[in-house]
Amino acid sequence: MNRRGVTIVLSFMIVLYSCGFRGKAPKAVQDRDPDTIFPRGDIIASGNFTGTAFLQMLVPADTVYNTQIGNVTFQPGARSHWHFHPGGQILLVTHGKGYYQEKGKPRLIIRSGDVIKCPPNVVHWHGASSDSSLTHIAISPNTPKGAVVWLQPVTDKEYYGGIRE
Template sequence: MSNIQDISESVIFSKGVKVPNDHFIGAAHLEMLVSNDNIFNCPIGNVTFEPGARNNWHKHPGGQILLVTGGKGYYQEEGKPVQELHEGDVIKILPDVKHWHGATSDSWFTHLAISTNVQKGETEWLEPVTDKEYNNLK
């Protein structure tokens, strides 16, 4: 039996489709729950990371909120220590703060990603989180 926590089939929402790896290391899946439009202006995506998967460093001009719904993950802002995330955690990311998030090496990780103030601009994708950076978290 594997020591990896598998929540891939026990998520609240569908895990969606595999994300193209342009801005991710490892496999991640996305199910858009609320699309951006002129009425709600608040896209919400269910993001599921396979163990060890993470996104690149990036910034949101309007900020972002993460609601953790399952598994174990990491969140890190540039220049600050990594935070381990668990089901029920809420992360409020201020506008233009460079950060990344993803799964621990031994667990799937799922969160709702809520983009706020999207009229301020698109996500700015930056460099990958290297294996060295990721493996030095523990």
Template sequence: MKQIVTLLLSILIVSSCCSKSTLERARTNIFPKGGKVTNNNFTGNVWLQMLGQEEQTLNTGVGNVTFEPGARTKWHLHPGGQIILVTDGIGYYQEKGQPKKILHKGDVIKCPANVEHWHGASENSYFVQIAVTDNKKGSVEWLQPVTEEEYHK
């Protein structure tokens, strides 16, 4: 997982050296938006593009996730932890019992194993993230939806 995170961070650093027009193209096209998520683990419209599919050799899932304004995950946890790399927009991240964090392009969130959390877009901005998940210890455990009160708090 460390090698994948290093590679992704290198791509983001190299893109910061580009001219404005190249950087604007990279901002919208660096990874495909993917297909619309149709399960009930999200509120609002969300798109997912798995990168490298579910990497079997490294037991790591890497996905480019795009949230429309107001869209978010349910509360959930990852038995192997998760790293979130923010690539565009303004988003939120909250661990159970902690204050909500506001996320911006370039932020990195390290969510420890088995910590209940949720993440998604702010009310007025799309939010794009690369989610890196260690799948060696099991799959994501989806919990209850984030209430409107929790989201707006």
């Protein structure tokens, strides 16, 4: 675990101790990958992903903020289907390596620390590389316009296509 991770864990333990918590860590803490900030969440079983991906909703859509935020973790080789967001989407990559591709453009490599702006109504996909997991915070603003429209699966040819670094 890196220094930042140790600091976060120690800070969390101090807060728990100061609040009188003396037992086993909460399930949300137990389910965390040691290299990620938020819990991994549950397997996404919607049929809109190839491979195994997990979702932990952090902020559900509401009428005050009109934004939903989720922590998404892709196992190696996992990816979304082609899709678009009527209100756009922002991806904050927090761990690992993966890909992002807009329809008709080259596939891009994305890594921890990258920020991807998916424009409204632009067809795209994203997921982990074949040799690394990928975790990102998915921010979907303007939810009254619609959250996501799912399309066809990403083919292996598209997934393994050319890379622009």
